Amino acid sequence: MAIKRRKISVVGGGFTGATTALMVAQKELGDVVLVDIPDMEGPTKGKALDMFEATPVQGTDSKIIGTSSYEDTKDSDVVVITAGIARKPGMSRDDLVSTNAGIMKSVTKEVVKHSPNCYIIVLTNPADAMTYTVYKESGFPKNRVIGQSGVLDTARFRSFIAEELNISVEDITGFVLGGHGDDMVPLIRYSAAGGVPLSSLISEDRIGEIVERTRKGGGEIVGLLGNGSAYYAPAASLTQMVEAILKDKKRVLPTIAYLEGEYGYNDLYLGVPTILGGDGIEKIIELDLTEDEKSQLDKSVDSVRNVMDALPKE
Numbered sequence: 335m336a337i338k339r340r341k342i343s344v345v346g347g348g349f350t351g352a353t354t355a356l357m358v359a360q361k362e363l364g365d366v367v368l369v370d371i372p373d374m375e376g377p378t379k380g381k382a383l384d385m386f387e388a389t390p391v392q393g394t395d396s397k398i399i400g401t402s403s404y405e406d407t408k409d410s411d412v413v414v415i416t417a418g419i420a421r422k423p424g425m426s427r428d429d430l431v432s433t434n435a436g437i438m439k440s441v442t443k444e445v446v447k448h449s450p451n452c453y454i455i456v457l458t459n460p461a462d463a464m465t466y467t468v469y470k471e472s473g474f475p476k477n478r479v480i481g482q483s484g485v486l487d488t489a490r491f492r493s494f495i496a497e498e499l500n501i502s503v504e505d506i507t508g509f510v511l512g513g514h515g516d517d518m519v520p521l522i523r524y525s526a527a528g529g530v531p532l533s534s535l536i537s538e539d540r541i542g543e544i545v546e547r548t549r550k551g552g553g554e555i556v557g558l559l560g561n562g563s564a565y566y567a568p569a570a571s572l573t574q575m576v577e578a579i580l581k582d583k584k585r586v587l588p589t590i591a592y593l594e595g596e597y598g599y600n601d602l603y604l605g606v607p608t609i610l611g612g613d614g615i616e617k618i619i620e621l622d623l624t625e626d627e628k629s630q631l632d633k634s635v636d637s638v639r640n641v642m643d644a645l646p647k648e
């Protein structure tokens with residue numbers, strides 16, 4: 335049987351969605367379908383066509399189309415959901431909950447109807463609660479519904495550390511746990527530069543400042559942009575996750591995963607270290623936490639549960 339190209343659909347053709355479509359195509363991970371609402375059909379088609387016209391120059395054979403019809407997404411291997419509203423200065427991610435929960439429900443119905451076997455990656459904020467909403471609405475097994483927060487939060491942390499030490503970003507490893515909010519938990523004990531623990535390279539006070547900047551990393555960009563939120567680093571993070579699944583790379587990446595007892599939490603989507611491969615979240619890695627780390631994680635979980643309490647009830 336002939337080998338078929340992979341198909342990746344990106345729902346929401348705004349800043350993050352369009353940038354993700356471009357990055358996924360640049361990596362030749364498959365053909366890309368960018369979907370938005372009917373009112374946005376023209377701009378969505380225009381963006382996709384513009385990207386497609388870049389492919390001869392870039393030497394990449396990905397087809398890219400824009401559409402408002404889910405028929406075009408039929409039989410996608412991976413669907414990335416970025417649909418919804420983004421925050422503006424003065425807002426928290428949690429202020430988006432009711433509008434975006436409604437959008438998640440309607441989008442998920444269409445995704446499931448047209449691609450019943452796909453892997454779904456959710457970006458839309460508040461990301462932990464939106465991933466939970468998509469999981470419940472889809473009826474998919476938990477390994478096929480994955481949220482994005484930790485790759486981005488860890489990338490921010492790694493960038494700031496690399497800048498501080500003036501060494502390659504590639505040599506910095508780290509993990510950020512917890513909800514995608516201002517009390518996420520960067521795990522210093524598991525962070526290193528070229529394998530050397532951070533605590534022996536940077537003072538405790540300075541690490542504290544970098545942790546704080548990481549926690550507020552999304553807000554820093556919102557403040558600078560003035561009308562919307564980050565999209566280059568979020569799109570790069572989504573692309574890495576799509577690649578991990580489609581190439582069955584079994585990457586160790588922090589993702590928003592469904593917990594059933596892991597870390598002591600139940601019926602909750604939360605950022606934790608996972609193995610991401612050809613079957614989605616193939617494993618949740620349980621790290622030993624100190625009392626202080628666990629209490630920071632509990633605080634982050636309380637924030638996620640508060641947002642979940644604000645989800646529209648059935």
Ligand SMILES: NC(=O)C1=CN([C@@H]2O[C@H](COP(=O)(O)OP(=O)(O)OC[C@H]3O[C@@H](n4cnc5c(N)ncnc54)[C@H](O)[C@@H]3O)[C@@H](O)[C@H]2O)C=CC1
Nearest residue numbers: 346347348349350370371417418419420457458459461568
């Ligand atoms: N989890 C994370 O790490 C991050 C999450 N985000 C979140 O991602 C979401 C998208 O952000 P941006 O792309 O910057 O926003 P944007 O406003 O540029 O794009 C959102 C797009 O979704 C579309 N849309 C709205 N309802 C839709 C529906 N029912 N079906 C299909 N498309 C629909 C809009 O027309 C718009 O084109 C926001 O909620 C933002 O907070 C953004 C960055 C990082």
Ligand SMILES: O=C([O-])CC(=O)C(=O)O
Nearest residue numbers: 421427459552553563564
């Ligand atoms: O800050 C926001 O609203 C968007 C986001 O989640 C991020 O950039 O981390």
